[in-house]
Amino acid sequence: RQQRSRRLRQLRRLALGQGDFQLRDTAGAARSKADFLGRWVLLYFGFTHCPDVCPEELEKLSRAVELLERDPALPPLQPLFVTVDPERDDAAALQRYLRDFHPRLLGLTGTPEQVRAAASAFRVYVSAGPRDADGDYVVDHSVLTFLVDPDGVFRDCYGRSRTAEEVARSVRGHMDAYEPLPP
Amino acid sequence: CSGMAAPTKAERTACWGARDEFWQCLDSHGDDAAKCEKLRRAFESRCPQQWVKHFDKRRDFLKYKKKLETEGYSPPEAAGKA
Numbered sequence: 001r002q003q004r005s006r007r008l009r010q011l012r013r014l015a016l017g018q019g020d021f022q023l024r025d026t027a028g029a030a031r032s033k034a035d036f037l038g039r040w041v042l043l044y045f046g047f048t049h050c051p052d053v054c055p056e057e058l059e060k061l062s063r064a065v066e067l068l069e070r071d072p073a074l075p076p077l078q079p080l081f082v083t084v085d086p087e088r089d090d091a092a093a094l095q096r097y098l099r100d101f102h103p104r105l106l107g108l109t110g111t112p113e114q115v116r117a118a119a120s121a122f123r124v125y126v127s128a129g130p131r132d133a134d135g136d137y138v139v140d141h142s143v144l145t146f147l148v149d150p151d152g153v154f155r156d157c158y159g160r161s162r163t164a165e166e167v168a169r170s171v172r173g174h175m176d177a178y179e180p181l182p183p
Numbered sequence: 184c185s186g187m188a189a190p191t192k193a194e195r196t197a198c199w200g201a202r203d204e205f206w207q208c209l210d211s212h213g214d215d216a217a218k219c220e221k222l223r224r225a226f227e228s229r230c231p232q233q234w235v236k237h238f239d240k241r242r243d244f245l246k247y248k249k250k251l252e253t254e255g256y257s258p259p260e261a262a263g264k265a
Contacts, residue, residue, distance in 0.1 A: 048189035051234040055195060093189060100192040129233075136187060136233045 005182065019146070019154050021118035023082065023108040026091045026098070031108055033152050040077045040175065041148040042167075045124045047085035047139045048097040053160070055100075061145055062102035063164035064171065074175055075150070079105040084126045084141045086115040122146060147171055151181045190231065198230035202238050214246075 020033045044061055046054035058081065065079050079102050083089035086109050089097075094107030109115065119126045119141075127140045145167065147156040155174050158167050190198065205226040208219035216223065227235055 049231070049233070051230075051237045052195075052199065055192075088189070096191075097189060132232055134187065134232065136231055138233050138237055 019121045019148065019152075021082070021108070021121060022114050023110040023118060024091070026095045026107045026109075028091060033148075036078055036080075036148070037152055038150050040075060040150060040171070041080055041146075042077060042171070043080040043082060043122075043146045043148065045082050045084050045119060045122070045126075045141055045144065047083055047141070048089050048093050049085065049136070049138065051138065053143055057143060057145065057160070058098075058101045058105070060162075060164045060167065062105065064167040065102050065104070067164065067168040068171060071172075074172065077171070080108060081105055082108045082118055083115065084119060084124070085128070085139050086110055086112050147174060149174065149178055153181075187231075190234075194229075198226075198234060201226040201229040206242065209242075 022030065022032050025031050042061055042065065044054075044057055046057065048054075061079055065077055068074055068077055081094070081098060083094060089107075089109050091107070091109060094109055098105050098107045108118075110118070116126070122144075123142075124144065125140070125142045129137045129140060131137045143160050145158045146154060147158070147170075149155050156170060158170070162170075201222070205219055205222040208222045209216065212218040230238070
């Protein structure tokens with residue numbers, strides 16, 4: 001019915017507006033959520049000067065993606081890393097940091113305003129701590145990995161307590177249950 | 184800009200190793216930091232100062248959490264006006 005397809009088009013517009021971002025990847029290309037439509041996305045917010053949590057969560061994310069890649073029947077999954085420390089985490093810093101993790105893990109950075117907007121769109125708490133004598137600081141932030149479906153609809157989020165296997169199992173469940181919004 | 188690059192994976196691993204050695208020493212000496220000075224210095228030399236602070240807080244938190252789990256929670260005594 002016309003009403004149903006109007007409703008679905010509304011949902012698609014809402015999905016694009018919800019959790020959208022305007023950032024730059026490590027090759028310098030502008031990226032927004034629209035660029036990732038058609039793929040599942042697993043997105044983590046962190047920073048390269050992070051003492052322990054971010055490397056651990058990125059290991060976990062990488063492992064979850066690897067587990068899912070083993071099944072060729074599953075749709076493609078794009079891992080993303082968004083910095084919460086744009087002052088220090090430029091493209092070069094992100095490239096250096098992310099090469100220790102999944103080869104397809106893509107880093108996104110931007111101006112402080114763009115990063116603030118992206119974090120806000122995902123309701124991620126970000127708070128840079130005080131600088132020490134060397135100008136070093138840590139950034140306190142929510143530790144969450146978000147799952148976004150190929151229509152750009154937010155589907156789930158995973159915290160510290162989930163293992164890679166649990167994340168993979170959950171993502172697979174969402175993939176199996178997924179019904180695309182009609183164009 | 185602090186001008187310092189973020190620690191590499193190798194540097195992270197070395198820092199975590201030094202931290203774990205220091206913490207193991209504390210564990211076997213009832214948290215007597217005086218008995219673990221050498222490992223403390225090694226830990227501080229292997230990790231950015233910000234990380235040392237972070238891990239010190241983490242250790243305090245873990246100890247507190249353990250205390251809650253084993254002893255249960257007792258509210259601080261009201262010893263007059265603070």
